[in-house]
C-alpha cells in the first residue's frame with residue numbers, strides 16, 4: 001500500500017529519497033513526504049491535496065538544508081484519514097524531534113489514541129500511524145534509547161505494519177520494524193538503506209536483506225543490526241536479486257496481474273482488519289453512517305459495473321439471508337435511466353474499485369437526488385464517489401495496476417459482507433454468536449486463498465488442454481451464479497474468448513441449444529444450498545457432449561466424478577465461497593490469455609478507470 005524509503009550514511013540523502021520515491025510511484029499514492037535529520041533537528045516536508053506528487057515534493061524541498069544524517073521518505077495510500085498534508089507521513093511526536101513513517105494498519109489505534117490523549121499527547125492527524133510516534137515518545141521519556149523505546153511501543157500495537165523511525169538525538173540511526181507488510185534492507189559503501197519494495201533500492205545496492213515478522217532493524221552508516229522484538233539478535237535473510245527495475249516493480253512476477261493475484265490474501269486480511277470492537281461486535285466507525293440511520297433502512301439497492309457488479313450480486317445473497325431485507329442489485333448504466341423506487345429508508349450502495357466510474361457515480365447522484373442514503377464501497381480514499389456519498393466503506397486492497405480486477409473484486413465481496421453482518425447486528429437478525437462464527441470463517445479466508453493460489457499448476461494443466469476451445473459456458477447457482485459471471489468476464493477480457501455466464505437453472509430455457517461436442521462448460525460446484533441442483537444441470541450438458549470443468553470443494557469426490565477436469569479449492573462457509581472459488585477462474589483466464597499470447601495487464605480496448613459513458 002504505502003511506499004517507504006530510508007537512508008543513513010549519505011550526506012546528500014534528499015536526492016536518494018526522492019529518487020526512490022519516484023521508483024515507487026508506479027504503485028499509486030495520494031500524498032508524499034520526507035523527514036531529514038539535519039543539525040540536530042528534524043526537517044520535514046509533505047505534499048498532498050492537488051499537488052501531491054513526488055515532483056511536487058521535489059519543489060517543496062528545493063530549499064531543504066544540506067548535510068543530512070538519516071533521512072526517511074514516504075508515499076501514502078490513504079486508509080485512515082483523508083489524503084491531506086496533515087495526514088501525510090512522516091508523523092512527528094509532541095517534541096517534533098521524532099519522525100516516523102508507516103505502511104499497514106494499526107488495528108487498536110483508537111484505544112491507543114484515547115490513552116495517549118488522556119496522557120496529554122497532542123495529535124495533529126486523523127491517522128492510525130501517528131499514535132506510534134507518540135507511543136515511542138512515551139517510552140523515550142522513561143529514559144529508553146530509540147531502539148528500546150520502539151521495541152516497547154510495538155509490544156502494544158496490534159495489526160500490520162512496517163515502520164521507520166528517526167530521532168534528532170540519535171541523528172545517524174534509523175530504527176525499522178515490520179509485521180505482515182514487507183520491508184527490505186540494503187547495505188553499500190558506508191550507507192544503509194531500507195524500503196518497502198526492492199525497486200526503490202536497486203539503483204543503490206544489490207546487497208539486500210529481508211526483515212521478517214516482529215524483527216527490529218537498527219541502521220547506522222554502513223551497518224545493520226537485527227533483533228527480535230524482545231532484543232535477541234538474528235541474522236537477516238540475504239536476498240539474491242537479479243531482476244531489472246521493471247521486473248522488480250512486479251516483485252519478480254511476470255506481470256502485475258500475477259502479482260496482484262498473489263496479493264489477494266493480504267487484500268482480504270487488510271479489509272478485515274480493525275472491524276471488531278472490544279467485545280467482538282462489528283464497528284465501522286470510518287463509515288460515517290451511524291447505527292440509528294442504518295436501523296431505519298427497509299431496503300438495500302446495490303449498484304455497480306463489471307466485476308464490482310458481480311461482487312454486489314454475491315452480497316445480495318448474504319444480505320437477504322442474514323438481514324432479511326429486500327436487496328436489489330443493478331448495473332449502474334441501467335439504474336440511472338430507469339425509475340428506481342427509492343425512499344429515504346433505502347440504503348443505496350455504490351461499489352467501485354476506482355471510485356471514479358462515471359456510470360456508478362452518476363447512479364449514486366441519482367440515488368441521492370431521490371432521497372436514499374448513499375454508501376460507497378471504494379478502494380481509493382477520497383475518490384469522487386467517496387467524497388459525494390453519505391458514508392463510505394473502504395476496501396484495503398492497495399493499488400491495483402492490472403486492468404482486470406482481481407484483488408479489488410475479492411476485497412469488495414468481503415467489505416460488502418462486513419456491511420451485511422453490520423446490518424444484521426443492527427437489525428438483530430443474527431445473534432452475536434452467529435456473527436462471530438461468520439467473522440471467524442472470514443478470518444480464515446487469507447489462509448484458504450494462499451492454498452488456492454498455490455494450485456496454479458493444476459489450472460495450467462487444464463488450460464493447456466483447452467487452447468483450441470473457442471466457446472465457454474460458465475454455470476453456477478446461488479452464489480455460484482455471480483462466480484460464473486465473473487469467470488466468464490475474466491475469460492472474455494483477458495483471453496478474448498466467447499464466454500457466457502449463466503444461472504444454471506436458465507439453461508433449459510434456451511442456451512442448452514448451443515451445447516454440442518467441443519463446448520466447454522465450467523461448472524461452479526462449490527457447496528451452497530443449490531449445488532445439488534447444479535449437478536443435474538451439469539449432467540445434462542455432459543450428456544450432450546460438452547467438456548466439463550468443475551470447481552469443487554476439496555474432498556467432494558461425488559462432484560469430482562462428474563467433471564472431465566476438476567479444479568479443487570479449500571471449502572468455506574457457502575456465502576463466503578466466492579472469495580476462494582474465484583481463484584481458479586482467474587487463473588484459468590490468465591493462463592489461457594498467456595497461452596494465446598495476450599498482454600494480461602493491458603487487455604485490448606479496456607481502460608482501468610472508465611470515466612466516460
Ligand code: F6R
Nearest residue numbers: 306307308352353354357404405
Ligand atoms: C473487470 C473490471 C471491470 C471493472 C468495472 C468497474 O475485470 O475490472 O469490469 O470492475 O469497470 O470499475 P470500478 O470498480 O472501478 O467502478
